[in-house]
Amino acid sequence: MTAATVRPRRALVRATAVLVIGAAVVTALGFVSPPPAANRAAPAPQGQPYCAPVVAHASGVPARRTTGRGCRYDTGFVDQSPSIQISRRGVMFIARSAGGVLRSTDGGRHWQSLPVPALANGDDPAKGAHGYVHLDPVTDRLYYLTSMAAKSCGTFRGGAVVSWTDNLGATWHGRPVGCGTFDWGRLITGHHPAGLNQRAVYFFGVAPRLVGGLRPVYRSLDGGATWTKMPRPASVTTEAGAGAAAPDGTIYFDYPEYIGFYPDRLLDRTYPFKPANVCRQMIAVSEDHGETWRQEAIPNSRACRSLNGQQRVAVDRAGTVYALWTDDRDSQLYLVVSRDKARSWSRPIRIIPPGATFNNGQANIIAGRAGHVVFTSLNTQAPENPRRWITNGHGDWHAYMTESRDAASAVPHFRSVDLDPPGDPALTAGESPSEAEAYLGLSGADEVWAVFSRHGGKLGQGSRIFAARIEH
Numbered sequence: 001m002t003a004a005t006v007r008p009r010r011a012l013v014r015a016t017a018v019l020v021i022g023a024a025v026v027t028a029l030g031f032v033s034p035p036p037a038a039n040r041a042a043p044a045p046q047g048q049p050y051c052a053p054v055v056a057h058a059s060g061v062p063a064r065r066t067t068g069r070g071c072r073y074d075t076g077f078v079d080q081s082p083s084i085q086i087s088r089r090g091v092m093f094i095a096r097s098a099g100g101v102l103r104s105t106d107g108g109r110h111w112q113s114l115p116v117p118a119l120a121n122g123d124d125p126a127k128g129a130h131g132y133v134h135l136d137p138v139t140d141r142l143y144y145l146t147s148m149a150a151k152s153c154g155t156f157r158g159g160a161v162v163s164w165t166d167n168l169g170a171t172w173h174g175r176p177v178g179c180g181t182f183d184w185g186r187l188i189t190g191h192h193p194a195g196l197n198q199r200a201v202y203f204f205g206v207a208p209r210l211v212g213g214l215r216p217v218y219r220s221l222d223g224g225a226t227w228t229k230m231p232r233p234a235s236v237t238t239e240a241g242a243g244a245a246a247p248d249g250t251i252y253f254d255y256p257e258y259i260g261f262y263p264d265r266l267l268d269r270t271y272p273f274k275p276a277n278v279c280r281q282m283i284a285v286s287e288d289h290g291e292t293w294r295q296e297a298i299p300n301s302r303a304c305r306s307l308n309g310q311q312r313v314a315v316d317r318a319g320t321v322y323a324l325w326t327d328d329r330d331s332q333l334y335l336v337v338s339r340d341k342a343r344s345w346s347r348p349i350r351i352i353p354p355g356a357t358f359n360n361g362q363a364n365i366i367a368g369r370a371g372h373v374v375f376t377s378l379n380t381q382a383p384e385n386p387r388r389w390i391t392n393g394h395g396d397w398h399a400y401m402t403e404s405r406d407a408a409s410a411v412p413h414f415r416s417v418d419l420d421p422p423g424d425p426a427l428t429a430g431e432s433p434s435e436a437e438a439y440l441g442l443s444g445a446d447e448v449w450a451v452f453s454r455h456g457g458k459l460g461q462g463s464r465i466f467a468a469r470i471e472h
Helices: 003-021 023-029
Strands: 050-058 061-079 084-086 092-095 100-104 112-115 129-135 142-147 160-165 173-177 186-192 195-204 217-220 251-256 281-286 294-297 313-315 321-326 333-338 358-367 373-380 398-404 413-418 439-442 448-454 463-471
Touching (some): 061 413, 084 129, 084 448, 092 463, 100 129, 100 142, 129 186, 142 186, 160 195, 186 251, 251 313, 321 358, 333 358, 358 439, 373 439, 398 448, 398 463
Antiparallel strands (some): 050 061, 050 413, 061 463, 100 112, 129 142, 142 160, 160 173, 251 281, 281 294, 313 321, 321 333, 358 373, 373 398, 398 413, 439 448, 448 463
């Protein structure tokens, strides 16, 4: 695809969004075509790994350097909206915005691009956007999802393509899903309703409406071969998070309640609209395999600037739920904990890393063994916040990674690392993040990796992709 063909396609996607939901909502939904073909070309020479010392810190305790370090590894590729997953054998995958995945078999040192083929019906993940990758922790089946890619859905019907591989990318199968959904599709796996030895797959789409978007849920009980739309939407939002499945099968995902209400919520009190929750950080919860949902607000949070589908809720193997958000009022990061499936929350703890002053809205969290939590964030070190409303192309922003082994305790301890060398932040003035930054992946051995992008151009042009971890 040439730049000349990309422009008409981008115009068509935008026109579609206008026809469906009105011009006022296009920006909120973030309908964007894939980056130009140049961003999916052969990789440039990889830069050398960069490592920096880890700093230990806790509430009321001065930060101190440790012997640990955090390291980042250049993939050599330019793309946008990356996500990352790790197999039980340590093979890593990063989703490209369209067309396939990056794979590393040597701990992030080298990466190769694996195309994901079109389906037999012509639906092609290479013609979609917002590529997303998920690896089932039980079966090691890898899923790759692209939104707005299913021509079989019909004109102006959107739809996603879900592809999967059981041999780490050697061969692929796939199906379309979610006709009538468009932006920011996400996918997770969890317990099967029939038993613990089987797996269920959940697709969360964004279906447009007059104001904002609905979050419909589709479920597959045969690994992705067939899909059923669940009877109830899970939320009313366009920018819902990636989601997490608990060991007992409970499903969670986060979203900001910020665009009006769905009229049906006034009639069905199992899905109520509460004006007091507007701009709250919300957690949607299902305890019946996606059939029904309840929406739980994080008290006194304000998160209308939280865009681009981050990972802001996580659940550890003990069932403890963690949520973070960037508060609109002070651009600080806060963490809360729930031991009753998001019905109540602990007192918020400010968790912005030492040396950072403000967060730009890019923050993600993942949890493994009991109390083990890792979060990533893009923060400035400037004395005054350079961010302007929901835009990010102002000021310098550094990529941070933070870990805690006792995150559920009353006074958790953390270890943080600034993954950018002095004088070379991940983003500088005039550069924009590639929509969704700092996604996290967790292996069966509790090893966590993150994926960042650096020196992004304008939206849709992509950024240089890096993988990172805290080494022990």
